[in-house]
Structure formats: C-alpha cells, structure tokens
Amino acid sequence: MTTSMSNRDLDATWKYHNGTKHSYTSVRVHPHFLDWENKPLLFKIYPTLEVARLPKDFRQTGVSALSAIANPGVAAVGEQIPTFEELAQFLYFSAGVTKSKKFPGGETFFRAAACTGALYEIELYIVCQDLPGLAAGVYHFGAAEFGLRQLRAGDHRRHIIEATAIDSSVANSPVIVICTGIYWRNAWKYRSRTYRHFGWDNGTILANALAIGTALGFSTRVVVGFSDDRINTLLGVDAQKEVAFSIFALGHTSELPGAAPTLTPLVLPVVPYSNQEVDYPAMRQMHGASSLAGDEVNRWRERRPLVPAATTKGTLFIDLDPIDAAELPADAIEQVIQRRGSTRKFAREPISVAQLSTILDRATRGIAADFLPEPGAQLNDLYLIVNDVDSLTPGAYFLHRDKKQLELLKEGDFRSQAGFLGLEQELPADASVNVFFLADLHRILGMFGNRGYRAAQLEAGVLGGKLYLAAYAQKLGASGLTFYDDDVANFFSPHAKGKSAIFLVTLGHSRQSLM
Numbered sequence: 437m438t439t440s441m442s443n444r445d446l447d448a449t450w451k452y453h454n455g456t457k458h459s460y461t462s463v464r465v466h467p468h469f470l471d472w473e474n475k476p477l478l479f480k481i482y483p484t485l486e487v488a489r490l491p492k493d494f495r496q497t498g499v500s501a502l503s504a505i506a507n508p509g510v511a512a513v514g515e516q517i518p519t520f521e522e523l524a525q526f527l528y529f530s531a532g533v534t535k536s537k538k539f540p541g542g543e544t545f546f547r548a549a550a551c552t553g554a555l556y557e558i559e560l561y562i563v564c565q566d567l568p569g570l571a572a573g574v575y576h577f578g579a580a581e582f583g584l585r586q587l588r589a590g591d592h593r594r595h596i597i598e599a600t601a602i603d604s605s606v607a608n609s610p611v612i613v614i615c616t617g618i619y620w621r622n623a624w625k626y627r628s629r630t631y632r633h634f635g636w637d638n639g640t641i642l643a644n645a646l647a648i649g650t651a652l653g654f655s656t657r658v659v660v661g662f663s664d665d666r667i668n669t670l671l672g673v674d675a676q677k678e679v680a681f682s683i684f685a686l687g688h689t690s691e692l693p694g695a696a697p698t699l700t701p702l703v704l705p706v707v708p709y710s711n712q713e714v715d716y717p718a719m720r721q722m723h724g725a726s727s728l729a730g731d732e733v734n735r736w737r738e739r740r741p742l743v744p745a746a747t748t749k750g751t752l753f754i755d756l757d758p759i760d761a762a763e764l765p766a767d768a769i770e771q772v773i774q775r776r777g778s779t780r781k782f783a784r785e786p787i788s789v790a791q792l793s794t795i796l797d798r799a800t801r802g803i804a805a806d807f808l809p810e811p812g813a814q815l816n817d818l819y820l821i822v823n824d825v826d827s828l829t830p831g832a833y834f835l836h837r838d839k840k841q842l843e844l845l846k847e848g849d850f851r852s853q854a855g856f857l858g859l860e861q862e863l864p865a866d867a868s869v870n871v872f873f874l875a876d877l878h879r880i881l882g883m884f885g886n887r888g889y890r891a892a893q894l895e896a897g898v899l900g901g902k903l904y905l906a907a908y909a910q911k912l913g914a915s916g917l918t919f920y921d922d923d924v925a926n927f928f929s930p931h932a933k934g935k936s937a938i939f940l941v942t943l944g945h946s947r948q949s950l951m
C-alpha cells in the first residue's frame with residue numbers, strides 16, 4: 437500500500453535489500469525452477485486499440501557513441517521539438533527490438549538495451565504535446581509492432597508537471613517518457629529480486645535514451661521524484677502489477693501546457709502475460725515504502741547537495757590514460773546500439789589500459805538526473821577486479837572519478853574469486869575486467885529516504901548501460917551480471933566497509949568476435 441509518510445521508514449528498504457541478497461547458501465537453500473509453460477509474454481499488448489506504426493527510415497545522427505555517452509546533456513534552450521520520425525528513432529534505439537534469434541523452441545526478440553533474463557519487463561509510455569506528425573496524447577509504445585497506441589487524446593503533460601512538483605525539465609518538455617516495471621514479467625524468473633532489476637533494466641534503457649536523445653540534439657533528463665499515484669493513474673495501470681519507475685524529459689519548449697484535463701478511469705484489456713501469475717508481496721511493500729505523495733515530492737525537489745563520501749589514503753594510484761581524441765573509434769551511436777548484445781563467452785585475452793580508461797572515463801562523465809544535484813555527482817562507487825589488462829597489475833582497484841585515477845587496493849590473480857562473486861558464473865572469471873557498483877546506502881537513504889534505493893539501482897543501470905556502449909564502441913564485449921551481495925562488499929573491504937553491492941558489469945573480448 438502507498439502511504440505518504442513511509443518514505444522515511446528506512447527499515448522497509450533494509451528489509452527488502454537484506455531479504456533479496458544472494459549468497460552461496462541462499463541459492464542452494466531456495467533454488468528456483470522455471471515453469472517454462474508459464475513463461476510470460478515479452479510484450480504488453482492492448483488488443484482493442486489500433487496501433488499507429490512508427491517509421492524506421494531514420495536520419496543518421498552521425499554522432500559517435502563515445503561522444504554521445506560522455507556528453508552530460510544538450511543545454512535546455514530554445515525550441516527542441518521532436519518530430520514523429522525523431523520520436524520513432526529515439527524509441528527504437530532506446531527500447532526497440534533490434535535483433536531476433538531462432539531457437540529450437542521458438543524465436544527470441546532482443547532489444548536495444550540489455551535486460552535481465554531477456555524478459556523485458558520495462559514498458560515505455562509517451563505523454564506529449566502536438567508534435568509534427570503526432571497529435572498530443574498519452575501513448576503506449578508497442579515494441580512488438582514498433583508502434584504507438586493512444587491511451588488518452590489531448591495534452592496531459594500538466595498532470596506530470598504537478599506530479600513532479602514542477603520539475604523544470606519536465607515542465608518544459610514537449611515529450612515526456614514514463615518507464616514502468618511489470619512485476620510478474622521478471623519475477624517469473626527472479627522472484628522478489630525483480631524490484632532491483634527494475635532499476636537495472638530501466639537504467640540500461642535510459643543509458644541508450646540519454647545517448648540517442650543527445651545525438652538527436654535534444655535536452656534530456658532523468659526524473660525519479662514524482663507522486664506515484666498520480667502517474668500510475670494517468671497511465672491507467674493496475675499498480676498491484678505495474679508501476680511507474682522513472683520519468684524521462686526529452687526536448688525543450690518555452691510554452692507550458694494548459695490546465696490538466698480531467699482523468700477518466702482507463703478500462704482497457706491487455707493480453708495476459710501468463711496462464712497464472714505468482715505474487716511476491718516483498719516488492720510491492722518496497723515500492724509502497726518508497727512511494728512519494730503530496731509534500732514529499734516538494735521536499736524531494738528541495739534536496740541539499742550530495743555530501744561527498746570519505747576517501748582513504750592509498751599507496752598506488754594509476755592515472756587513467758584514455759585513447760587520444762583523434763584516435764577514438766568514431767562509430768555512430770546507432771551502429772553501436774544496433775550491434776550491442778551481451779557477451780555470452782569471453783576470450784581470456786587482455787584489453788589495453790587505454791581501452792579500459794576510455795570506457796571508465798566516458799561512462800562516468802555525469803548523468804542529467806534529478807537525484808544528482810551537482811554535475812559529476814554519483815551515488816554509486818566503482819570497484820574493479822582487473823584480471824587481464826595490458827600493463828596493469830592484476831588486482832582489486834577503486835576508481836577515483838574526480839582525479840581520474842585507479843587506486844590499487846590489493847594485488848593478485850582474482851579470477852576465481854571474481855567467478856565466485858558473480859554467482860559462480862564463468863563470465864567474470866574469463867573477463868578482462870569486472871566493474872562492481874557499490875553504494876553507501878546508509879548515506880543515500882539518509883538523504884533521500886527509501887526513494888534513494890530506487891535512485892541507486894537506477895543510476896547503476898544507467899552507468900552499466902554506458903559501460904556496455906563504451907565497450908561496444910571499441911568492438912569489445914560486455915555483460916551485466918548478478919552477484920553474491922555480502923561477499924562482494926567483503927572482498928573490497930576494508931575500503932568498501934559499510935557499502936552495499938548494487939550491480940556488476942564484466943568487460944573483455946567476446947570469444948565470438950575474435951573467431
């Protein structure tokens with residue numbers, strides 16, 4: 437249930453977080469077997485609504501992926517109104533179906549952004565003013581048909597502006613994208629851990645959205661603070677099953693929308709995802725406890741700057757040494773998103789310090805988001821296990837983003853530990869580098885309340901998505917991974933003492949691309 441004061445009841449987050457940790461013991465004591473007959477449909481489909489197909493003859497931006505992901509955002513000035521064609525391009529490269537693969541049992545449709553289990557539980561909705569080629573309305577993005585279905589006619593942006601306590605980027609956006617998560621679609625495989633996946637899987641989509649939005653010349657911003665009930669009501673979603681997770685402002689206009697139209701309840705059939713759905717109440721409790729209402733959204737907008745985390749004194753610091761601008765791979769963002777696909781097997785081959793430095797530097801130059809008040813601020817810290825990077829001593833490292841330096845925490849061959857930490861999978865043992873995201877949740881929850889948990893997971897997903905793009909821009913491979921929570925924090929301690937493991941991305945040479 438959503439209660440207006442629960443955002444400050446931090447026990448709710450700790451209960452969810454601790455209750456969904458993986459460990460060597462937990463995966464053995466609580467094994468989960470997949471019910472393939474009941475696998476959820478990968479798409480949300482409103483069968484009674486007509487679909488307006490989106491065009492695919494995109495104008496190439498010519499902007500390199502490495503520059504698009506590093507750009508902290510186009511200035512929000514003047515009139516930046518996406519056309520129908522530009523909106524189509526934005527949606528395709530954020531969350532469209534980019535590949536399909538036939539398997540003996542059927543066909544799988546892969547999307548622009550990586551997603552846990554390829555289950556694609558994040559849905560996108562568009563709320564826009566009149567655009568060249570598209571009437572004002574509330575639309576659902578149908579990835580299956582690559583089209584839009586209109587849920588409401590007319591300009592409804594005022595509802596979102598009010599729901600965000602007048603976030604300035606939302607107020608001046610001709611196009612507002614709302615991302616929701618559908619619990620069952622991911623919980624079929626991952627049970628209660630799915631609420632973390634909402635952040636990761638929404639984050640990888642937003643990494644693409646930030647990059648393609650920027651390449652198209654639009655101002656972009658991620659917004660996490662909003663009244664949940666108002667947004668869910670606008671979309672007409674059943675909040676027991678599907679919930680708004682983030683908002684994305686695209687473009688800029690100086691004209692603000694008029695009064696908010698009255699909302700009638702939306703009663704629209706949706707094609708069932710499975711024969712039966714299993715409910716995991718822990719996620720709904722976490723969602724309710726991190727929901728905002730009324731004055732809480734105003735307080736979110738008034739937040740104080742992030743207090744920088746304390747740093748330790750290390751002994752060995754290595755400067756990042758990225759590839760020279762003139763030598764940087766220039767593949768356009770569209771090409772890189774189109775060829776991205778998680779590495780299924782790494783070759784045990786080294787990557788260069790320049791490649792690693794370029795990935796880390798480009799992916800961490802800042803995210804335009806309402807939970808990051810200052811440019812360059814970040815909720816998550818990056819810790820590395822370096823298995824095989826030319827001229828870098830194998831070992832555990834901490835990234836000092838401000839100084840663009842890696843600090844050696846401990847030297848050693850940690851391949852087998854990396855494999856163990858990444859849920860006993862081969863990928864982290866074989867990868868050249870493992871990038872772990874750890875966050876001081878005590879500090880984050882203290883500042884933001886439970887909503888900070890959503891922000892921390894989402895930010896890790898965005899940064900992880902950027903790591904993917906930075907790797908693929910250099911024709912390297914990457915994969916997101918899950919992990920043994922406390923073992924990760926212990927591995928990087930004492931440096932990481934008190935922090936929580938949030939996410940993991942592995943980097944290296946895909947075995948396929950070397951063949």
Ligand SMILES: Cc1cc2nc3c(=O)[nH]c(=O)nc-3n(C[C@H](O)[C@H](O)[C@H](O)COP(=O)(O)O)c2cc1C
Nearest residue numbers: 546547550551552553554636777778915916917918
């Ligand atoms: C947050 C996240 C966690 C993931 N965890 C794993 C994992 O533990 N093991 C694995 O083999 N792949 C993992 N993947 C990769 C997904 O399986 C992959 O993204 C999905 O199958 C879609 O394929 P694609 O990325 O090639 O488009 C993860 C991806 C993401 C985004």
